[in-house]
Amino acid sequence: MRVFVLTGAGISAGSGLGTFRDAGGIWARFDPVKLATPAAFAADPGRVHDFYNTRRRAMLAAGPNAAHFALAELGEGLRTDGGALFLCTQNIDDLHERAGSRAVHHMHGRICRALCGACRVTVEWRGDLGVGDHCAACGRSGTLRPDVVWFGEMPYDMPEIEAALARADLFVAIGTSGAVYPAAEFVEIARTMGILTLEFNLEKSANAHLFDESVYGPAVESVPRFVARLLGTGDAGA
Template sequence: MSNANAARAVVVLTGAGISAESGLGTFRDVDGIWTKHPLEDLATPEGFARNPDFVQGFYNARRAQLKESEPNAAHLALARLEAALQAAGHSFTLITQNVDNLHQAAGSQNVLHMHGELLKVRCGGCNAVVRWPGDISTATPCPCCEATGLMRPHVVWFGEMPLHMDEIERAIDKASLFVSIGTSGNVYPAAGYVRMARMAGARTVELNLEPSEGASLFQDTRYGPASEVVPAWVDEVMATL
């Protein structure tokens, strides 16, 4: 299938690798922010229940770090591709495992955050989700129900169900082109999306710093820094529109 045919329904999955060049750490970074404490203390409901102040402080620091980060060339290229596809009457869905807002900051519109969003918080009482770029603590009242002690980061922790699953599966089922960018391929359910896309008849492409665990499932692979391989690939696709 050519890129020209595949561009009718494009689905892109992004992981931490696309934001690494914007200064945001990944789980795999040696001596990174995620290696200083056990993940069960930082990214599980049980860890939050044991020490909510510690967990809130960690995510407050991540929000502050995000304010200093900017989209890189890979984010900008995907936003450019989305605009071009929509102008040509095609569809584009961006699924991200990242909780940062760099895709939106670059101009992307149709973004599904399957692991939540760092700049939002959720009330454990009324389930309200609100935008919250600043700090929260155990004393922060919910702006909707006014309860205190129930606000938490709007992120999906280990053991919790990812978000937008129905929308994601519908998009992949209709895709003619599925592209995975900057993901290790070892975290499910996202790691299974390439197989789902192939079963739906989509052409599959991997753009990554190095081969993922599921690299053999992709029909086209390009390796190198995201800020280089993603814009180059986007230019190729846009030349066929």
């Protein structure tokens, strides 16, 4: 079986990291136009760095939860049975990797990497990032930014993601709002290909009506149950 899993902020909520679009989410408290666009960074890079430094520290202080570990187990189990897991995440944290998942596709980038706006080189960066830091590749200062996809920018790895979705036998969305494109379109693409679609969420997403089955509740509870059933019986049901 080839399983395509898309994860969003809801899977990391169980680790204490904030979601984005619910009533208490990050974008309900902060203006994304002032913090998550190339124009915002050009206008006030210090403020943008402060925002992402705080988020990076929170990520480093957090740890993977039961849902992250369950997906790592799913990947290993599918490989053993001759199948495959394609794990695509909208999250910029590294909790999937720390739980043991391999080849995680971060379509919105990773906060633990820095991107040089001048030469486009990316490097691992787990400390605070500021306007005084310089790029080791080109030597320029003030050009480093978090390697995250801001509003108006193209997500990473889209050709590979689209190809994997076309090959899938099962599409699973976990903790996503269903409001951010192009990820919100994945379920509709899967349906047109006849792929079974499942949603695991705390509450209904914006595109919940497109899923064949939905399970509502904390991901730390529902995802491990789903993985155990899938690996134990081969049944795709929730």
